[in-house]
Amino acid sequence: MSTNPHAGRLARTALAGLLPDAGAVLVLAGCGTHEGHAAGDQGDARGVAVSARITHGQAALHDAMRKLWEDHITWTRLAIISFAHELPDLPATEQRLLRNQTDIGNAIKPYYGRAAGNELTALLKQHIAGAVALLQAAKAGDQNLIEQRTAEWYVNGNQIADFLHAANPRNWSRRAMRRTMRRHLDRTVSEAVNRLQGKYAADVRDYDAIHHHILMMADTLSRGIVKQFPRHFR
Helix, strand or coil, X not given: CCCCHHHHHHHHXXXXXXXXCCCCCCCCCCCCCCCCCCHHHCCHHHHHHHCCCCCHXXXXXXXXXXXXXXXXXXXXHHHHHHHHCCCCCHHHHXXXXXXXXXXXXXXXXXHHCHHXXXXXXXXXXXXXXXXXXXXXHHHHCCHHHHHHHHHXXXXXXXXXXXXXXXXXXXXXXXXXXXXXXXXXXXXXXXXXXHHHCCCHHHHHHHHHHHHHHHHHHHHHHHHHHHHHCHXXXX
């Protein structure tokens, strides 16, 4: 599977600046969908909130999906902070972040089945393991290994995007899923780099952008499920 050269260069450049500082393992995780929706999709969150035609089931899915993915970025950020400042809560934070991957997989089981939910969880946990391997390479200062781990990380990102597309091809296009996953990875790298380098204002801006992005992704997922399985939400 091919990787994105721009994304790989961005990650390698960012990580290169961390080599003197890397002294532990940072857990990064993310999964996303298309951020640049067509005009008809813009304002999706607003439409979900105000439409009188939204059923109780649709609203419940919308809220639950947002909660899952807000947890995702929140525990990722807390892991970054705990790593950057060598806080003793890092192992517990990592475990909570890993649990979120299981929660996300479980959330799609009512629609796509147990096997699919377990597969998504496995892909997300591989994503975390890949991030760990990437930071370990940065710690070792091995540029060749950094490039290898970066490529592997973005391959996994494409695998997550392709999984979502295969589950719901009409509503989650492969191109959109891959683009949004790439943006999420790029921004998470930026968030980690700025936190580790003490650029806290930039770090906060990164998180705001990640938060906005993840809400759009969550709404895309819930909307796509409703469109694919309308009988579940009557």
